């Protein structure tokens with residue numbers, strides 16, 4: 001029943017704070033992703049969970065047991081390294097059956113295990129080859145198969161799919177989630193890919209500059225984030241500056257920089273508060289009225305056209321139109337944009353400025 005808790009976990013390298021006071025619990029059988037931009041401390045955090053790196057401060061508990069001084073081999077977990085670390089002198093089959101072998105399982109059982117997981121990652125035909133003869137994506141799949149073959153109920157994966165083609169990555173992430181759910185494995189999966197995190201996780205832990213910014217289900221973080229960084233990092237969003245002009249029950253009038261007005265739902269701030277209204281592109285529609293704007297760029301995205309417009313209030317607003325309507329919009333054209341006011345999230349305007357608040361580091 002592996003449950004993993006970290007409390008006040010901190011790692012310092014001289015003046016660099018790689019992980020800053022992280023506290024969280026990953027429940028038994030839960031699939032949690034640690035998401036965040038490059039350099040935010042994801043690898044350092046998961047390595048401290050695994051026992052590869054010693055924390056400067058704080059503690060790691062697995063099933064309530066303090067892991068201080070317990071090496072990775074004794075933590076009963078499967079681990080996938082970000083920089084794939086296969087045994088170069090063992091072939092693919094031997095790499096995957098490494099854990100059952102050191103546990104003294106029979107040759108037959110070793111063979112069944114490596115067969116099972118190599119089949120999962122679709123590499124049965126490479127069983128006899130050596131890591132040096134495989135491409136990066138194949139090595140990553142072997143690494144994943146080897147971690148699964150440990151048979152342990154706790155899996156720690158550091159960017160396990162990053163070296164794969166976009167298509168394979170998508171297929172394999174669903175297979176991975178299905179498998180660990182079927183086997184009842186507790187999984188911590190590090191990624192910087194927000195779409196990957198959204199699609200596999202029970203819960204996402206979002207990090208920035210060493211610290212945990214916010215945790216929640218993918219839906220919570222996408223629709224009702226508490227932090228403007230989360231709103232901007234997970235999915236795409238428009239950020240419109242304004243002030244609360246008038247508050248009433250349920251609705252709130254926001255004055256924009258050109259004096260125009262935008263009505264939004266659920267804005268808990270007092271009249272006069274400087275705010276940022278955030279709305280995702282899929283909730284902005286061209287209409288006969290709304291925010292007066294001018295198209296500044298049009299991009300063909302395959303399944304839709306992405307339009308970027310600049311409003312009279314000098315906010316940049318992205319919205320999407322169906323492929324069939326793409327020809328209706330030209331750069332320089334004036335449009336009116338309606339905003340679905342139920343889909344807005346209002347944040348107080350950050351003191352450090354919006355750009356600084358959503359910056360990746």
Ligand SMILES: Nc1ncnc2c1ncn2[C@@H]1O[C@H](COP(=O)(O)OP(=O)(O)OP(=O)(O)O)[C@@H](O)[C@H]1O
Nearest residue numbers: 013016017018037038039040041042043044045192
């Ligand atoms: N051994 C080390 N010595 C000094 N600084 C380190 C060391 N390891 C990591 N850091 C620093 O700690 C920070 C966090 O690094 P970490 O590898 O945890 O980031 P990450 O979120 O995994 O990034 P990426 O997505 O690029 O893998 C970085 O600024 C990194 O330079």
Ligand SMILES: [Mg+2]
Nearest residue numbers: 042043044082
């Ligand atoms: Mg990393």
